Amino acid sequence: MDRIDALRLFTRVAELGSFTQAAAHEAMTPGAASKQITALEGRLQTRLLERTTRSVRLTDAGAALLERVRPWLDEYEALEDGLSEDRAAPAGLLRISAPVDFGARRLVGPIAEFMARWPKVEVRLDLTDRMVDLVNEGLDLAIRIGNLPDSALIARQLAPACMTTYAAPDYLERAGTPRHPDDLADHQFILDRNKPTPTRLKFTKGDETVEVRVSGRLSLNGAVPAARAAEHGVGIGCSPSWAVDDALQAGSVVTVLPDWQPDHRDLWAVFPSNRFMTQRVRLFVDHLAECFRDGI
Incomplete structure (x- = not known):
C-alpha cells in the first residue's frame, strides 16, 4: 500500500471510528488495516489513533493530520476524476450538512434518488441547525436557507424558499x-x-x-x-x-x-473555497438544482 492509500485508510478509520468498517470499505482485513496505520504512525513517528476494544479515537496529532490531509485527498480525488476516463461514474464519500427540519422533510428523498443513480457514492448526512465550519469539520458541502454572510465560502443558489x-x-x-x-x-x-x-x-x-x-x-x-x-x-x-x-x-x-x-429566503449549496469540487459534489448539486427547480 502506498502512502496515499495509507492516508486514505487513516481518514476512513477516523471518519468511521472503526478499523473493521474502514477495512471492509477498503477490501482488506481489520488486521491488515491496523498494520498499515501502525506503519504510517512509524513513518510519522507519532501516534495518530488511540485504540480500545470498543472504540477508536484521534489523538491530538491525528486530529491535526486529519484536518490537513482531508482537503488534500479531496483535491487529489478531484484530479483523478478529471484525468481518468475510466472513472466516469462518481464514487466515494459525500459529506453533507443540512438543517434538521429541511433535511428530514425535503433532502432525504433527493439523496436517495442520487444514491440509486450512482451506487458507488456513499453519503454521510449530518442534520444540525448550527452554522457548521465546513473546512475544520471536513464537510464537502452544506445546504443552507437564508443569507450567506461567510465570505470564505463559495455558493450556488438552488431555489427560493417562499x-x-x-x-x-x-x-x-x-x-x-x-x-x-x-x-x-x-x-x-x-x-x-x-x-x-x-x-x-x-x-x-x-x-x-x-x-x-x-x-x-x-x-x-x-x-x-x-x-x-x-x-x-x-x-x-x-x-x-x-x-x-x-x-x-x-x-x-x-x-x-x-x-x-x-x-422569501433562498436555498443554497455552499462549499469550502480552498479545495477542488469533486465530481460527486458537482453532480449532487446539479441533482439538487433539478429537484428544486420549481422552488421549495
Whole structure:
C-alpha cells in the first residue's frame, strides 16, 4: 500500500471510528488495516489513533493530520476524476450538512434518488441547525436557507424558499384575523430563533413594503415545530412554505394575510473555497438544482 492509500485508510478509520468498517470499505482485513496505520504512525513517528476494544479515537496529532490531509485527498480525488476516463461514474464519500427540519422533510428523498443513480457514492448526512465550519469539520458541502454572510465560502443558489404566514382557525376565532401586517403587533407570534431576526418581519404587497415587530410567549428553533405549535392554537407563525404545506392541506392551519408576501429566503449549496469540487459534489448539486427547480 502506498502512502496515499495509507492516508486514505487513516481518514476512513477516523471518519468511521472503526478499523473493521474502514477495512471492509477498503477490501482488506481489520488486521491488515491496523498494520498499515501502525506503519504510517512509524513513518510519522507519532501516534495518530488511540485504540480500545470498543472504540477508536484521534489523538491530538491525528486530529491535526486529519484536518490537513482531508482537503488534500479531496483535491487529489478531484484530479483523478478529471484525468481518468475510466472513472466516469462518481464514487466515494459525500459529506453533507443540512438543517434538521429541511433535511428530514425535503433532502432525504433527493439523496436517495442520487444514491440509486450512482451506487458507488456513499453519503454521510449530518442534520444540525448550527452554522457548521465546513473546512475544520471536513464537510464537502452544506445546504443552507437564508443569507450567506461567510465570505470564505463559495455558493450556488438552488431555489427560493417562499414563506407563508399562518394560524389555526380557533386561534383566529379567539384573537381575530389580521387584515394588515401592522395588526400582527397585537397578536401572539410564534418566534423561530433559527431566523436571523425572529421579532422583525417584512411584508410586500405590490409596490408597498411594511416592516413590523412581533412578540410572543413561545419561542423555539425550527420551522416544523413552529407549524405544530400553530396547529395547537399558540399563535401566528411565519415559516417556509414546505414546513406548513401539510398543515394547510389538512386544514389545521390557514393562511393569514394572503395578499401580503413575507420576504422569501433562498436555498443554497455552499462549499469550502480552498479545495477542488469533486465530481460527486458537482453532480449532487446539479441533482439538487433539478429537484428544486420549481422552488421549495
